[in-house]
Amino acid sequence: MFAERFEKKETIDLRKRYIGPSCKIFFSHDPIKIVRAKGQYMYDEKGQRYLDCINNVAHVGHCHPDVVKAGAQQMELLNTNSRFLHDNLVLYAQRLQATLPDKLGVCYFVNSGSEANDLALRLARQYTGHTDIITLENAYHGHVSSLIDISPYKFHQLSDAEQNQFVHVASSPDVYRGKYRADHPDPATAYADEVKDIISKAHKKGGKIAAFIAESLQSCGGQVIPPVGYFQQVAQHVRKAGGIFIADEVQVGFGRVGSHFWAFQLQGEDFVPDIVTMGKPIGNGHPMSCVVTTKEVAEAFMTSGMEYFNTFGGNPVSCAIGLAVLDVIEKEDLQGNALRVGQYLTSLLEKQKEKHLLIGDIRGRGLFVGVELVRDRLKITPATAEAQEVIYRLKEQHILLSADGPHRNVLKFKPPMCFTTEDAELVVEKIDVILTGISFFIVFVACVLLERPSRVSSTNQTKQTPQDIKQPVNKHKNRHRWHNSRIKGP
């Protein structure tokens, strides 16, 4: 509608003037202005096409015509709150429930993953009568106050005094870089036992556990795939303590993992959370989300006597859009596509791992894939600057990818679900070229440094080894972008 109202420079100036400076932009020194998008592609104001490998919100593809049509038609007809009866609400709840284990049968519709996770905490605290929450290291669960409290990804920036005393942090079940790794005989039990210990310690201090909350696969935390059996054991410990298990599917749900519709199902059929929260992909960009829980939890919440009213949550337009998204996933077999293309992408990346020492680990399920870059495979030194260089170089080639995790060294794939094998080939081919360049540069600098020690010391620089080189290409030019332009976050 207002496709190009301002010149790019003016847009940037107006943004600086009117938008909160805490709201970051991708590639801040040279941001991208996107004016339209379709499928897995975005287009800038010059018509240049970008391949989108990061937008897990545009789940069934940017501007999918079926979703747009469903939204537009319902907007014309009715958009009101859920204090009136409407078929879209109940039909959508019924459809969503059908994707979940029977036990998870009661829905609350809200507007964002943050609202969903906040409500999950309220439900858990009301049901259990307890207060304490166990969360994972590097976890991100949303931006409202109660969720900053349980998001080490955010609150690690705060002082100890600012951190919430009712929140306990368990190690991330990361078998690549975490406390218990692939060589451990039983990492699932080892990580779950840590949760058990946290519960014991909390009890000794008089605390009572309301819930354990985790993304079914950690996303901002570095694309972490917990070992099978971990959730079952955690749930057992937590339930024994009177708490419940909240599976956050905001980033990873709706078929992304390929083999299953929900990522928690990767743990096996014997695992059913007490609450599942949904978000991002649920409306293909439309602001909506959902909390699903058991009858018992829902009834306990009601006994407080406090009505739950959400002005926009579950309105007929949101539900029409949600239904259309489910229809498209099914009609276009996007879950199957995620499985097939995800496997192909992973196999291509595995070949790159054989070729490039910088690639330390490839992990993923379906179209949720992480590539962890390291400078040394034994020491697993995070190759943070190299990961940022990859992201930046890909952007120059019109491919959008992000790097995340506590060291920002994990390349993070979570593209629209219509991503193709050709798209996978293209991005891997480009990564190959970039990694080859970075490796060549590192070897070149190492040779220069090792051969000319006198010159280095004569300029008062400390002698560098290849491991120390943090900014492999054009140090001056890149200084800004290492700090401000990284693509990360949910």
Added chain:
Amino acid sequence: MFAERFEKKETIDLRKRYIGPSCKIFFSHDPIKIVRAKGQYMYDEKGQRYLDCINNVAHVGHCHPDVVKAGAQQMELLNTNSRFLHDNLVLYAQRLQATLPDKLGVCYFVNSGSEANDLALRLARQYTGHTDIITLENAYHGHVSSLIDISPYKFHQLSDAEQNQFVHVASSPDVYRGKYRADHPDPATAYADEVKDIISKAHKKGGKIAAFIAESLQSCGGQVIPPVGYFQQVAQHVRKAGGIFIADEVQVGFGRVGSHFWAFQLQGEDFVPDIVTMGKPIGNGHPMSCVVTTKEVAEAFMTSGMEYFNTFGGNPVSCAIGLAVLDVIEKEDLQGNALRVGQYLTSLLEKQKEKHLLIGDIRGRGLFVGVELVRDRLKITPATAEAQEVIYRLKEQHILLSADGPHRNVLKFKPPMCFTTEDAELVVEKIDVILTGISFFIVFVACVLLERPSRVSSTNQTKQTPQDIKQPVNKHKNRHRWHNSRIKGP
């Protein structure tokens, strides 16, 4: 799209099965199924038209074609997050800012009034370095955890132990029923002095005030219009204590008060809040909202180093819709209409007050009007059951109105802004008939009771006076609805 997929009974059954029981429905014993809406009218599955006097979300009229078109066109083109540059975002921020005092120049776009108020608290706490919040008696600011803490409308149901120790509650500046009334020589100062006292007491206990938060006109709290000068004095006390002033315009903003675009402006030009939060009407039903603050507050928030990212907030579709709403308000002079029709409605209601003793107070600005029903004008005994009866009888006549306030005895008008003088006449005419009926019934019952004391006592009933009659019509039939079917809430 799915206009009538299920029979009404089936919709009700599915709702009971799949939707959280804390999510209440209007008239639960005989709920309304709405399938379409236009302007100030809603239509049920049988095509029956209802006049909507309560929906302040459908601000420019249900399904306004300009808003629908703007949303649909942008949905087709692009809907992505604000990490890319987009003109809609900056254009909309610029347009919103132009409606506000210059000092309020920095926007954060979020998805709901709750997200907006939560962010306002985060901004206030970061800027001031303080924690304590002063809120008003009967206030409602949203449904996320941090806002239940500052919403006595909600938390009065909790035990003292469950209430947040950092929250202080000041008297509602209600000059009809509050501590200082219209006969007080200076209620503004009297109420503001109470805030000053709260600050002193908090300081003595080591607390530090981060913010005072209030709706510019209290809505769920009973359509309360604070006396002019109250906000100025409160702001002075709070700022002296290092805190800031948050004006919650979620229910009352966007021209509803008629004379001004924002309700806080009713206090005079010498009053400017530090933060303004917006919601409900901003997108005519589309889930969106906004926080606007000063450069100083925004910069302090940034210095925490914590990025603020909101997945859906400020997306191109939401901004296109927000722009269209502003355009329609202007093009159709809806603010002027609110002033004119609001004044006319108030004058019609004033005439009813002369006629019906049940009407204790008429108060309002523009199309935000409250009618407080009392059983005795001197004792101002709340006529709760009578107010519920009015709401129920109006529903039977296909008019939607609500009753709210701490005693649920305030009839609450907040219709779409295209409400006409004819609509005002219709609803007041119906209220007249209903109040006449109620008065007649009360007099009739009183006569029966006073004339036949022996019969009353012979059935073991206590003698009733007219004041005691809580359920004036058809006691058995209505028992359910007094408790479960009341229309209240934001």
